[in-house]
Amino acid sequence: MSRQLTATLRVARGAAGEAPRHDSFEVPFEDGASVLDALVWIRGHVDCSLAFRYSCINANACKECMVRVDGKVGYACTERLQSGVMTIEPLANKTLIRDLVTDIVPPKERLTAKRDGD
Amino acid sequence: MARFSTDVLIVGAGGAGMYAAISAARAGADALLLDKSLIGRGGATIMAQMTVAAAVGHQEPDHWTHHLRDTLEAGHRLCNEELAAILCEQAPARILEMDGWKTGWARHGGRMSQVMAPGHETARCCYVDFLNTGPAVSRALRGEVARCDGITRASGLAVIELLVRDGRAVGAVALDVESGAAVVIDAGAVILATGGLTRLYARNSASLNMGGDAFALALGAGAELIDMEFVQFFPIGHLAPRLVGMDPIMWDPFRYKLGGKLLNGDFEEFLHNYGASDSGTYTARRDVASYAILKEVEAGRGSPHGGVWLSFEHVPAAELKAAFGPVIGRLAENGIDLTKGGIEVSPIAHYHMGGIRVDAEMRTRVPGLFAAGEAVGGANGANRLSGNAIPEAFVFGERAGRFAAAEGLRLGRGDAADAADAATRALDAARAQCRPGRTHGGGALALMGELQDLMWRQVGLVRSHDGLTGALARIREMQRRDLAGLDIPDDAPFNQALVDWFDLRAGLVAAEAVALSALNRTESRGAHQREDMPEASPEMERNQTVALQGGRMVTGWAKVPRIDYSLREKTAAVL
Numbered sequence: 001m002s003r004q005l006t007a008t009l010r011v012a013r014g015a016a017g018e019a020p021r022h023d024s025f026e027v028p029f030e031d032g033a034s035v036l037d038a039l040v041w042i043r044g045h046v047d048c049s050l051a052f053r054y055s056c057i058n059a060n061a062c063k064e065c066m067v068r069v070d071g072k073v074g075y076a077c078t079e080r081l082q083s084g085v086m087t088i089e090p091l092a093n094k095t096l097i098r099d100l101v102t103d104i105v106p107p108k109e110r111l112t113a114k115r116d117g118d
Numbered sequence: 119m120a121r122f123s124t125d126v127l128i129v130g131a132g133g134a135g136m137y138a139a140i141s142a143a144r145a146g147a148d149a150l151l152l153d154k155s156l157i158g159r160g161g162a163t164i165m166a167q168m169t170v171a172a173a174v175g176h177q178e179p180d181h182w183t184h185h186l187r188d189t190l191e192a193g194h195r196l197c198n199e200e201l202a203a204i205l206c207e208q209a210p211a212r213i214l215e216m217d218g219w220k221t222g223w224a225r226h227g228g229r230m231s232q233v234m235a236p237g238h239e240t241a242r243c244c245y246v247d248f249l250n251t252g253p254a255v256s257r258a259l260r261g262e263v264a265r266c267d268g269i270t271r272a273s274g275l276a277v278i279e280l281l282v283r284d285g286r287a288v289g290a291v292a293l294d295v296e297s298g299a300a301v302v303i304d305a306g307a308v309i310l311a312t313g314g315l316t317r318l319y320a321r322n323s324a325s326l327n328m329g330g331d332a333f334a335l336a337l338g339a340g341a342e343l344i345d346m347e348f349v350q351f352f353p354i355g356h357l358a359p360r361l362v363g364m365d366p367i368m369w370d371p372f373r374y375k376l377g378g379k380l381l382n383g384d385f386e387e388f389l390h391n392y393g394a395s396d397s398g399t400y401t402a403r404r405d406v407a408s409y410a411i412l413k414e415v416e417a418g419r420g421s422p423h424g425g426v427w428l429s430f431e432h433v434p435a436a437e438l439k440a441a442f443g444p445v446i447g448r449l450a451e452n453g454i455d456l457t458k459g460g461i462e463v464s465p466i467a468h469y470h471m472g473g474i475r476v477d478a479e480m481r482t483r484v485p486g487l488f489a490a491g492e493a494v495g496g497a498n499g500a501n502r503l504s505g506n507a508i509p510e511a512f513v514f515g516e517r518a519g520r521f522a523a524a525e526g527l528r529l530g531r532g533d534a535a536d537a538a539d540a541a542t543r544a545l546d547a548a549r550a551q552c553r554p555g556r557t558h559g560g561g562a563l564a565l566m567g568e569l570q571d572l573m574w575r576q577v578g579l580v581r582s583h584d585g586l587t588g589a590l591a592r593i594r595e596m597q598r599r600d601l602a603g604l605d606i607p608d609d610a611p612f613n614q615a616l617v618d619w620f621d622l623r624a625g626l627v628a629a630e631a632v633a634l635s636a637l638n639r640t641e642s643r644g645a646h647q648r649e650d651m652p653e654a655s656p657e658m659e660r661n662q663t664v665a666l667q668g669g670r671m672v673t674g675w676a677k678v679p680r681i682d683y684s685l686r687e688k689t690a691a692v693l
Contacts, residue, residue, distance in 0.1 A: 032452065057324070060362075060363040062156070097612050111272035111301070
């Protein structure tokens with residue numbers, strides 16, 4: 001049977017141009033849970049203002065949830081939670097939007113670019 | 119306020135939405151393809167791992183009328199037979215067209231591989247190896263969308279209201295997820311293609327954006343829904359040990375291919391006790407298998423996590439390796455070794471048979487408003503045949519795009535004079551609740567969690583009058599009281615909590631439609647099982663409709679659309 005464990009997630013917060021900070025969250029989890037599980041748990045239980053992208057929920061199909069876990073790039077849905085402290089940050093090579101959300105939208109899928117001239 | 123215009127607005131960019139956009143562009147219309155998330159990344163299509171039913175006859179002789187017979191049989195006499203016939207007749211053309219867009223259907227010696235799946239009498243289901251059908255299909259459609267000049271793509275726009283003027287759909291108000299601003303889109307015609315509502319259940323195989331948006335938008339615009347009580351529970355959704363990086367319904371093709379055994383907590387086969395012959399043949403229909411698993415667990419014969427065992431232990435390791443291919447490695451990363459023991463499975467909300475009521479051209483009763491894909495109700499009756507969801511996305515998407523293009527070009531683009539006011543009003547519904555500060559708790563997402571638990575317990579696999587009545591009361595209380603009391607953090611950019619609030623608002627409307635319809639259907643049929651009324655009633659061989667009247671949800675009954683058809687001779691594809 002699964003054991004009940006606790007992880008501490010240090011999550012990068014803030015929008016582009018703001019002073020970067022990290023918020024810490026204590027997250028209960030069972031063996032095998034993913035970083036995405038923890039982020040979803042934080043939004044639903046502690047702080048719904050935390051921003052990150054995902055769509056397919058742990059199937060690794062949508063490929064939207066890429067972040068840095070302890071400095072290493074990976075999908076939040078396949079990175080496993082571990083007891084102790086884990087640091088979750090946005091991709092470093094993409095423009096930051098807010099918290100863990102970066103600009104990964106393909107340029108041709110942006111309606112906003114044409115907005116003023118429309 | 120940003121404002122755009124298009125001939126055809128397509129809401130939702132999964133398989134149905136992308137196909138609709140391609141088809142609308144092909145018919146000479148400008149198409150604007152929106153998604154809350156990224157184009158061709160969210161929704162159900164990309165999650166599909168197997169199987170795509172189409173009578174192409176590449177492995178065994180086949181004819182679409184036989185596919186139709188199997189579809190109608192699975193649907194417990196509630197299928198809209200006209201829609202079901204369109205689905206089966208046109209599926210082969212769509213599969214072959216997708217082949218031309220380099221989907222990469224699995225092949226054997228030049229012929230497309232087709233396998234058996236439960237409820238089919240013939241090896242009819244195409245796929246892409248290994249467990250890659252959905253991603254491959256999505257990639258092919260994204261590529262074709264990109265090649266169509268007539269299509270404009272827009273990621274990160276959540277449609278929160280349709281614009282209706284003089285009884286006609288003329289566009290939509292969307293929330294720009296990144297900026298938090300309202301965007302107005304004037305359109306000649308609108309296609310709703312945001313999929314089903316399985317996210318409203320605690321255990322589901324859905325993407326985040328499958329929370330019933332299309333149903334709330336359609337009702338709000340004056341369209342009808344049909345058969346909302348029929349939610350399909352996939353019998354062997356993964357339960358334990360924790361599996362990440364895989365679709366929870368991944369076991370199906372392997373169970374078929376290898377004859378995986380379903381065993382209860384006492385390690386005994388049990389499906390035969392529920393009228394299904396199954397061992398080694400895997401022919402039990404989804405509704406029967408789900409029901410049997412639930413009853414075993416109820417009787418205290420479940421597995422440790424409250425499901426049953428799926429075991430491949432009787433299959434030689436070499437055979438496992440050949441069938442699972444690289445998937446064996448991904449299972450190992452999850453600590454699963456199929457030669458050493460079973461895994462636990464249990465039913466999981468998977469698909470919605472009900473949906474928006476449309477005619478054969480995918481039109482709702484609101485001029486200018488169309489639907490496509492899982493958002494459409496009727497074709498699959500009370501229980502969907504396995505393999506029919508993806509062809510439905512393609513076939514209905516292609517039709518919706520084609521007919522909406524003609525309609526949009528004929529009627530001309532909307533230009534509602536009061537669009538700016540409408541946009542402000544639509545957004546203010548939530549904006550008034552935005553609060554500064556940093557402590558917000560779970561907000562709308564927490565309430566969504568409660569709704570998911572409620573739907574799972576009381577509007578799920580086995581229902582009763584009391585459970586449904588209680589659920590309906592709580593859903594309406596959430597709508598009228600709790601929703602308006604939620605604090606929304608006043609963040610920007612990318613205020614996901616604001617999207618959560620609109621998701622919840624739509625989800626509650628969809629949930630109310632399911633609970634109300636389930637309460638009215640006083641019988642058990644297909645995916646709708648009533649503990650207090652275990653038999654099917656001949657008098658209830660009717661479709662149930664849902665509409666809004668003066669802001670209230672009202673239901674009605676309609677005759678099942680039937681067609682005359684005869685089985686035609688099966689033929690093999692000539693290559």
